[in-house]
Amino acid sequence: MKQDIMREITPLTQSDCFTLFSRVKKKFDFPLHYHEEYELNLILNAPGAKRIVGDHIEVIDEVELVLVGPNLYHAWFTHKCESEQITELTIQFHKDLFEDRLLRRNQLSFIKTMFDKAQRGILFSRETIERLLPRLLQLEQKNGFDSVLELLSILHDLSTSRNMRTLSDSSSDNEQFNYNSRRIEKVFEYMNANYSRPISLTEVAKVANMPEASFSRFIKKRIGSTFIDSLNEIRLGHATRMLIDTTHNVAEVAYKCGFNNISNFNRTFKKRKGCTPKEFRGNFSGNRIFI
Known part of the structure; x- marks a missing residue:
């Protein structure tokens, strides 16, 4: 199964503290995936949807809040959810x-x-969600330093909350996803700095x-891909960040991101993301902010 799990490169850059994305939709359509970042996911009005976090599978209630650690595969699927909102x-x-x-300081x-528990995924209680819901929904109204402070405050309140539940029996710490050697880091830093031009x-x-x-x-052994x-x-x-964050057309995005062939870009994008760049831009027509 693991070879079918997509490794997502998120639009979050090293210059950002965090990104927040909100939208209203009729279905879940993102495949099983994992990424380097922590993810806090709030879902409202989706009873009957199915959540997969690591080796844990569960049908969800109408409201839930989950913290997923780095490189832990996860996804939500429509399943039996009939909600239009x-x-x-x-x-x-x-x-x-x-x-x-x-984080080793007493107060943190x-x-x-x-964060250690999030390596297996954490589901927070209904009581915790109801208490923090207004602050989570208002977070996108804040900006700059205030938003970072508020995120830290929310994380602290979550960390001291009662009845949180760990989801997966196994963590993300396995050889396929554990590629944090300095040599690999140097390679990825180089590719991130030069992605817009041909790299051999x-x-x-x-x-x-x-x-x-x-x-x-x-590289094949350490990260599982060529x-x-x-x-x-x-x-x-x-490219996903440009599609979300700019008005460049698809061809411009392709060339700015190092693809010298628009057909190859469209084909590669659809294979990895499950939709075309144009469909992706339409799907992500919600509110996304980078702090």
């Missing part, structure tokens, strides 16, 4: 937004414990200080 609010933030040394120890296997292998053949085997697939995922991550 599903509300979804998703907050994604970097796993290093709050440095480990900061509850947040650290919660030869030059990336030099960044890793490895022969090409050895590097190809190394160099080209990894580069395309990075480009698609930037």
